[in-house]
Structures are given as C-alpha cells and as structure tokens.
Amino acid sequence: MTASRPSGACAAPAPTPARPARLSAVLLVLAGLLLTGALVAFPGTMASAAIPSPSVVPAARDGEATVELVSSAPVLAAPGSTVTLTLQVTNGTDTVLDGAQLDLGVAWRPVTSREDLAAWADDGGTSTAGSRQDGAAVDRLAPGDSTRVTMELEVDVLGLSAENPWGPREMSVALTRGDATLDVVHTFLLFAPAGDAPDPVSVSVAAPVTGPAVDPLDPDGYDLALGTATADGGRLTRLLDAAAVTGSSPGMSLAVDPALVAAAAATGDEDAQAWATRLTGAPAVGDDDADAATSASLTSSTLRTAATGEPADVAVLPGYDPDLAAVAHAEPSRADVAAATGGEAALGSAWQRPEGWDLTLAWPDGRPDVATLSAGREASVDQVVVADGLAPDDGAAASARTAVETPSGKVPALVADAGLSSALTTLTDDTDAPTAAEASTRVLADAALVALQQAESGQEDLHLLAALPRDWSPDPALVGAVLGALDEASWADVVPLSETVAAPASRVQRDDPARGERAGRSKGELAPSSVRRLLDAHRDLAAFSTVASDPVELSGDADQALVAPLAVAARTEREARDRAVDLAVEQADALQQGIGVADRSNVTLVSDTGKLPVTVSNDLPVDATVTVVLRPDASRLVVESRPTVVVPAGTATNVHVPVRAIGSGDVTVQVEVLAPSGTVVAGPTSFSLRVRAGWETAGTAVVAVLVALLFLGGIWRTVRRGRSSARTTGEGVAAAAADPQGPDAPAGGDVAAPDRDVPDRDLPDRDLPDRDAGDLPDHPHDPPDDPGGGGAPATRTPPAQATETDPS
16 A cells, blocks of 8 residues: 655645535534534544554655555454544645545445555545545644644444455545645555455565675765665665564565675674675675684674564575566577576675575566577576566466476566565655555555455465565664564465465466567666677687686686676666776687797698697796697598697797608798687797708618718728738738848748739738747648648748738
C-alpha cells in the first residue's frame, strides 16, 4: 500500500446537486451529532496497531498539507469488529491550517484484480473510495506542525458479513478544508470472514549489492564513493541493515558483487573494511594483522547494526556486475560470455567465496530481450533474474522459477513479481516514501490476492520473488516493519531466495521476450564495438596467460580491467567508461609483449643434422613455459621436434631445436614461440640458413684419403730408405775394417763406380756398431763358397759409395 497525494494546488471536490437550504442545515446538525457519538478524535495520541511503524515523524512536504496512515488495527477486519485508524496530519505550508477535517471512505466491493489494486494504490489524484463513511475534525496547525488523529470504523456499517468474500477493499482518508481536498491516502481494508483465509504463498525478497563504477584514472574517487556508501547511514550499510534477520523481521536475500566486497576489504577505509567483514564474516584479505585491524576498525554504530543479524541468504553476481545486455548485443561467442561473466575468478587471492554462498545469479538491467537471455544461458550462472518482463498471461498466478525458451535453448530464470517488487521498492528513506502502515497494507492486500488466485487455480506452494533495483536506498526500519507484517500474515511466508530456487518451476504461459529490432539497446548501454574490443582483448590475453603456471597470477589485474567497463553502474558514467575501455585494452596488449625472440644473423649448416639455437627472452614477472617452433620455407630442411622450455622470469634462454638437412640450398626459417594454449606469444621472426648437406662427409672423406696417402707415402719412404744404395753393406763394413786406408785404395783390381751423377754435397757421418766380420751378413750377390774347401776364397768387390737422393 502506498500513499497517493495530489501535487500542486489543492483540488476542489466534484460539484454536488443543489439542496434546499433548510435540508442542508438539518443535515449539518445531524452530521455533527453523529460525529459526536460515533467518532472520537484524539489529537496527538496513537492507538495500538498490529502493524509496527517507525517512531520517526515523516517529514512534511514543503508547500503541502498532508495526511499519512500511521497504523491500522486489526490487520484483518472481521464481521462485528472495529478497525482503528491512526493518521498523521502535517501542515507543510507557510500559513496556519485551520478548519480541516478527515473524511473516511470504504468500498464494499472486493478488489479482485492485482492490476486494479496497483492502480488504486498508485493513484495520485483526489478520488475517494465509495461513499463517505465517517469524518473527524483536525485541530488548528501552525506551519510545520503535525498532529495525530484516531478514527474508528465499525465493520458492520459497511454491510459486510460472513457471506461476503475474503479479500481487500478500497479505503481512503481525505484531508479537506471547506470544498477543497488537500490530500488523500489510498489504502485497503482487509476483510476476512472467519475460516476463509487461503493457503499461504511464499515470498522471497532479493536486492543486488553493487557499487559505483570503477574509473581507472580516479581510483581515489572510487575509494571515496565506496567509503561513503559503507559508512554509518550509507546506502550499502542500510542495505545490510534492511536485509538482517531479526526477532521482528525475516530479513532479505542479497545478490553480491564479489569485486565490490573484495575492494571494500582491501581499501584503507575503516568503514568499508568493517562493512565487508560484517557481510562475509571474514577479515580483510592480504594482511597478516587483518583480524586485529578489522576488529579495531568497527565503530560503535557498526557493532550495533552487526548485532541485528545476517541476511536471510546471499547469492553471488558475476564479478563487477557486467551488463549482460551489452555483452549479448555484441554477438559474443560462448567463450566471450564466459569471459565477461567470469570476473570473480579474475580476483584471484583477493577474493574467497564464503561458505554457503553457493548460488550464482545473472541480473540483467531492465527488461531482457531474447539475446540477453540467451547470453545468460552461456554464462557461468545458476539462474537469470528477470526483474522486468515475462509477466504471466492474463495476470495468472505463477511461481518465480521458470524456463524461458530461446534460440540457444531453455534458460533457467527467476521472474520477479511486478506488484510486490513495485510496492517494496518504495520502502526508501525518501521524503515521499510511504509509512510502514501504508506499505504494509498494500503488500498484504497484494499477497492476499495472489493467495486467492492460488486457491482458485488449484496450484500449490507458489513462490514469488520481489526484486529490488540496484540503486535502492532502503529505510531499514521501514523494510523490517513491512516484511515482519507480511511474514506474520496467515496467507504469506517470507522465505530465503534459495527456497524459491529449489521450488518446482512454473509452467504458466508468459509474455514473450522482445526479439530482433523490437529489442534495441537500452539507454546508456555500452556500444557493441567497444564491447567487442574488450572481449577480443580478453580472449587474446587468456590464451597468452597460459605461459604461467597460474594464469590468474599473471593476468588477474588486466582481466579485471577488461571486465570493469562492462559494469551496469558504468551506464551512468560514460566518459569514464570510455577511458576505462582504452586503458584496459592497452594494458592487455602491453602484457602480451613480455615474451620475445632475439634476432640473429645468417647461419650455415654443413652437416646433415644439427641443432639451431634460438634465444627466447621473458620480461614477465613470472616464469613462462613456451614452445619454440621453426617453420622452414623449403622441404630441404626438416625440423625434428618442437622443444618446450621454462624461461625464468626476467631472463633469456637459448633453446636448441634439432633439424635435419636432406638437400643443399638457402632456406628462410621462421621462428615462433607458442604458449601452451597454442597461441603465438612471440614472433614470427625469420633468419636465413645456408644448407650445405654432405659437405661435412665429403670433407671428411677427402681428409681421410689425404691422411691415408700420407701414411702410405711414409711407409714407402721408410722402406725405400731401408733399401737405398747410400747405405753401407756388410761387406763394405768388413773391407773397411780390413783396410784402414779406406775404400779408395785399390784391392785386387780397379772397380768402376756406377755411372750416375752424384750431388756435390757432404753426407753425414754414420756411426756403425763395431762388429766382427763374421757377424755381418753375406752379400746376397756373393758367389757361394767353394764346396771343396780347398780353393781360395772368392774376391769380394766392395760396394760403390752412393749418396741418397732427396725423395722430394
């Protein structure tokens, strides 16, 4: 239920038929008597109410006199009962409000349509319900003053009995002065004959927990915005307070951006750290003294709110809350969608999902089209929350969980209930927010209609979802009061989101999502060309990062920078988002320049096999595992293998690649360095290789032949020297020993020297061993001895002297 008030000048009531003056006077007198006997006004006091409300008096709207519903008791009006209404009148004008009164109107017909209920609750005009039932005077109010008025309504006056149907009726309270209607509250009377209450429906209330957009050029601005939102009274702090399960409230479910929580835990702001600790129950990450520091940073107000309880349950959004619609409209592949929604993994050691945070949700902004839902199917999520659209046909009651047909297959989805979501969205700290009684009555009336639809359709165990917007800034006391009242009602139960996810899927027909040109792009959505740049850079970086044993350690920061511009929050920060896109792509490109190949001069290969050295450098902060690939442009060179090596961080390594030559010629060899993923991380570069296959074998053969010839020549020379005429024979030695004068003296005749030219040079002296003549061997040409033994010995001819001719 929400208050509906006219804006601007006071509107005059509709004209009524003229009556005789006497009749008018009589009616006025009777009315005064009736007011005295039937209605009692208690300015400044508050009757007991079944629906709790904040004790803070709502702020007056400048320039307007207003009426607000403070409480309505009992919640259910049974036949014969009396409903007590407490209202607050505030004079927001700069003049005295005098002569005003409150008029109460109730319709006896039940509200049977949720659309009619919403129309009545949201009506900002001055229409009133049914006929005027009762009225009460309002005391004179000075500018800015307020007063409370209690009115009592006898249910039987409406003619409602046990025969009338169970359900809500329109009710209004109008603030009038003379013929002018100053303000009107539109609310409901919940009539319930005994024993007719329908079976309860289950309601889950969920809100996304997301932060400001990241501006890489203004990190201090981001920290300041985060600190403000998590400070005492900040939006994110109030969101935790509203979600807390307490003795009077069943609490809410939250869908948390892990990047936001990680940033809050890592920042130096004490309020942000305390907020992250309260949400996760874990100290800030990355500091040995995190426990002590975080505990010390808790302010008294934070400790007070932390004691109120934890959320009903917590789901996790993809890291940085990416805009699924923007991704879908860039024609992504399955890998692209996985990359865009995989920001949680990129956080690395800065984030560890708390125990129990098992559910992962994609939460598109606005009304998703078919392409967006199809992208949700490819994302690494359990469910896609549809906050707007896919309403059941003809307003039928349907559970939130369903399966949506798309060209890529069925998508598991949680479809929000429009009526409940709209009612709970108004529970903020704005000055025009409804009171707890107004909001509670509307929500209770709406849930009552759903319970009636459930009973009429024969369905059982309906589970509804109220989805709240990202920028929701709740009033924790107001939210707690409304959810507490809803949970206490016999026709509704407030349950955690996990129960709704576990409930059976609804098979009710729903509106089709927009397709093709009917869909279009939402306001502020990142252009497909920019999304494409981010996705392409992320794909290349992911392939490159496999060089590291832990890819996240290498590329985590760059991965985060590539996902951050896709955030839904960046829709309102377009200039900062465009800068973030450029910087993220540049950072990813720069990282991929960390592996290099050294240039080299031409190389000659003279053998059939060999190993070509390739120098690979690693300028990355981590060790890199790479594979070196050589690609010759001719078949005369065959690369035997592709060696894989680990190049330490900040060093260069020579990698030897085995090759085999099957022919001679010049070859251009291309060098590439591959990551384990197969992507090229360095190169291609090239160098020239002169292949001279067989030269080594031929050269070896030539050398071997030359060595053999030299060896044989040495042997021949040695043998020839041993048979040379320059050497003295045994006879010569014996004759020389017998004739000390030497061989020049004739002995037994002249002996002619051989006819040959002898060089005119000195021969070296040769020392011969002293031997007996009998020890010397006979000359092979000596005649044999006389067999008779009597003859004289044959004359021996001394050998001629000869010189050794130089064999060279």
